[in-house]
Amino acid sequence: MSDNHDTASMQDHVRVYLMVFGALGVLTVVTVLASYLKLSTSEGIFLALIIASVKASLVLGYFMHLITERKMIIWILVMTVFFFFVMIFLPLISNIDHAGNPTQWWKVL
Amino acid sequence: MYSNSNNHDHHEENFIQKYIFSVDHKVIGIQYGITSLLFLLFGFSLMAIMRWQLAYPGTEIPIVGFIFGEGGVLASEQYNSLGAMHGTIMIFLGIVPLAVGAFGNYLVPLQIGAVDMAFPKLNAASYWTYFVGGVIMISSFFMPEGAARSGWTSYPPLSVFENGQTIWLISMIFLITSSLLGSMNIIVTIVQLRVPGLTWMRLPLFTWAQFVTSFLLVLAFPPLEAAAVLQLMDRVAGTSFFLPSGLVMSGEIVDIAGGGSPLLWQHLFWFLAHPEVYVLILPALGIVGEILANNTRKPIWGFKSIVYSMVFLGFCSFIVWAHHMFLTGMGQAMSAFFQTTTMIISIPSVVILTSYFLSLWGGSIRFNTPMLFALAFLPMFGIGGLTGLPLGLAASDIYLHDTYYVIGHFHYVVAPGTIFALFAGIYYWFPKITGKRMSETLGKLHFWPSLIFMNGIFMPMFIQGLAGVSRRLADGGVSYAHASGVLQWNEFMSISAFCLGLSQIPFIVNIFMSLFTGEKSDRNPWKSTTIEWDAPSPPLAHVNFDSKITVHRTAYEYSVPGAKEDFIPQTES
Amino acid sequence: MNIPYVVEEREDTGLINSKLGIWIFLASEVMLFGGLFSAYIFLRMAALPGDFERWASELSVPMATVNTVVLISSSVSMVMAWASLKMKDFSKYKMYLGITIFCSFVFLTIKYFEYSGKFAHDIYPSSNTFMAIYFTLTGLHVLHIIGGLVVMLYFYFPISHKMWDKQPEQFTNRIEVFGLYWHFVDLVWIFLFPVLYLL
Known part of the structure; x- marks a missing residue:
């Protein structure tokens, strides 16, 4: 700009x-x-x-x-957001799986 | 962000500006190098004390025994401190600063033909933040509470109550900030300051490795910073982020609000610490690639696949972390997922290693010291990598988890792996940095004993680990019946470790001797193609090059048919 | 030593160094706050049902709403300050930056009253995991505000006029890059507000 x-x-x-x-x-x-x-x-x-x-x-x-x-910045951010979601949601699945209901983890959200 | 006023050029610098608070990437690189090598030596000494204890439990530690109080015998708490600090110092204060701080800082601008890093002052700030972090970490030994003793992984709840952890956390916040600043700088430098003609696929492997590494540091370190802040809150403000309700300690319920989860720490910690493994290994792979191409006098085999593998490796390293947590009871769906991604991530590593082996095929190899280290790296890293597979599979990990097998595995990756590559890099670029060549005789005297003793230390660990001996036992497992059959190896490993220490003497002598009396080196002693060899040795202060650099070809044009010499520099049109 | 692309854009990337640098820094900040948000979700799911809502109702929604508006205003005035520099109007720049500085002081003051109100009712980070994550997240956010405030004061003091006279374009770029940081701090609050106060 x-x-x-x-x-x-x-x-x-x-x-x-x-x-x-x-x-x-x-x-x-x-x-x-x-x-x-x-x-x-x-x-x-x-x-x-x-x-x-x-x-x-x-x-x-x-x-x-x-x-x-510029494209370069957009791509860096897209990658970051991807890892951000990985970091937030994968541990959650571990928590719900722990509760003994691995197939319906989305219900808890 | 930072000014580069033109009047900078002709202004006389005093000693402090030139050597202490310098903004020149070369000086900062050397500062990083010296500091981290000292830390490596220090971390090694801690290990030597631990190894004495393991070989001869309960006997007086020779030479330094007086530090440990009555009788010079190491107490279990002290053993725990040494263990935690050995890991922390080796990883966060030794290898990463050496690989990324020292090599990255010194070589990346040279390899892309730049005058300096993109943000020179930020670069200096990054070194000094690291320095302060290091001083804080070391100072914890002298605090009344003593150094941290909860392992380098600092698992809560133990770490929240154990002594010394607060200083560890504060120091980590400094170290994380430092590597954030440093790696941000490296990324911007590589993207923005490449000389004309240096397209992405013409970048040398070392620079590619640094690029991917820096992204890992930028994106994976902050969650650990967040976790460190949370643990600090747990310790200082009495919160219970990592403390579950009803926690019992020494038979009494601890007075905390509860409701936290120790698993949360493990997730946040390993979200950093697994990419960290690739931070340790990628620069090593880059260095080895440079040296292999140069000394086989052949283009590296499968350059593009290596680059793509490095990028893929970096990307995947973010989604494998929980393979460190198979035994936490996090559930089978998670285990299955992380086991699968772990098997997938071994593919790019194998692609890179295979390409390197194939690069050797048909080359007329020069067996100089850097090449010997680089060649030794390949099988050593191979052993480290392959022994990782049983750990990545949930079923076999249940047996092997937290045994000496794990110790053997990651030390094979990092010690005879990464450290050998870093040694190779030091021997290889020493003429560029100082203008002097290192002694080949002393170099070989350094290499062969190091190779033998490294294996002497770590190979028996697999035997002990497979027999089920746990790590982190202050007596090495004497009190366990199942360990009795393999404990005789402890003495062998310890003697190997002491000998490994002794075999570093030729290296230290070599550095100082070459510095003062070494044979003068010209610009390009190894007849190499990459851009850093176009600069004078040592490169000029602040501007690096004495001519204008333009790049016309890819990184490793060795033995091109019809060329008048067996190498064509990247800058030759 | 002359580092290229400090003021002019590099042709193939279309970027100046500091712009790329700050975005990479912000990417790492996303992961930093991401780690804490992930802790929030993790703890909320581990908590007894209704526990987080009950503790959240202790917080003052009016104060936080005012703070949201204050922070959004500071963000707007920040972008206006940059736009004024683009239009070569230094005095307007100073006015808008002044507003931003004022807004961040207001934010901190309100935050101070919020915190001391909690302490007065014997609510501390150690009270509960919700309060723990509330104090940690907002505390870290406040640290970001304070950091930004220091930089803004630097750009507000008379020295800024000298920088502007000497290298107007570089100065404009600095303000833009700082503005990106400031908007990010605003962005974090946009998520903190509903997550901590309203849910």
């Missing part, structure tokens, strides 16, 4: 940043309100994580410019 943007195109960017700001604020309120809904635990987790992921993608995509970022 260190290309020489002229001021006009930069101002377009600024408009986008402000819109993202607004969206993030709204989504924060939505998460809090959603936590007061009568949802089961797993539904609640699912909904909260969905909203958080949307917020995260907004920050990543616009503030951190990932939507226009």
